[in-house]
Amino acid sequence: MADKKKLHLDELLAAFFLGIMAVLTFINVLNRYIFKSSFAFTEEITVSLFVWITLLGIAIAFRRGSNLKMTNLYDSLKPGMKKAVLLVSGIIGLIIFGFLIYNSVREIYKNVTFYHTTSEALGIPTWIYSMGTPVFSLFVIKELVASTFKSIKEVNSETSTTREEQQ
DSSP: OOOOOOOOHHHHHHHHHHHHHHHHHHHHHHHHHHHSOOOHHHHHHHHHHHHHHHHHHHHHHHHHTOSOOOHHHHHTSOHHHHHHHHHHHHHHHHHHHHHHHHHHHHHHHHIIIIIOOBOTTTOOBHHHHHTHHHHHHHHHHHHHHHHHHHHHHHHHHHHHHHHHHHO
16 A cells, blocks of 8 residues: 655645745746836745745755755764764754744834834735744744654664664
């Protein structure tokens, strides 16, 4: 029986946002060729969606285990050191994305309460575009924690397998 691929919200959102970006960009290209002018709002939306997709892509990479790693160095370490490195890198990742969430929420708060800035082309409050950063960073944190624990479990299972083979 074939395994059914589980649908993940981050993958669905990234595909949806990418579809919107493709349609808006295509419409803008057609408009430039046909009417010799462009829609300014397409760039505004596309840039914001690009940032959102980047964060979702980071979350997807952590879940799939395809994030960047220094495997040559990591593979040469003993199991105890591997677990320590995984734990430290997970904590560093949490600090980075926690910092990103904290600062983006502060910026959103300032835009909502004090600055009241709006976007150039559509006049949308800029905090709406900024909301994706803390929200999608939560996706990253979830997958970062899961990936860290999964990697530590893999090291533990490798260690127990090696012990069984030695006996």
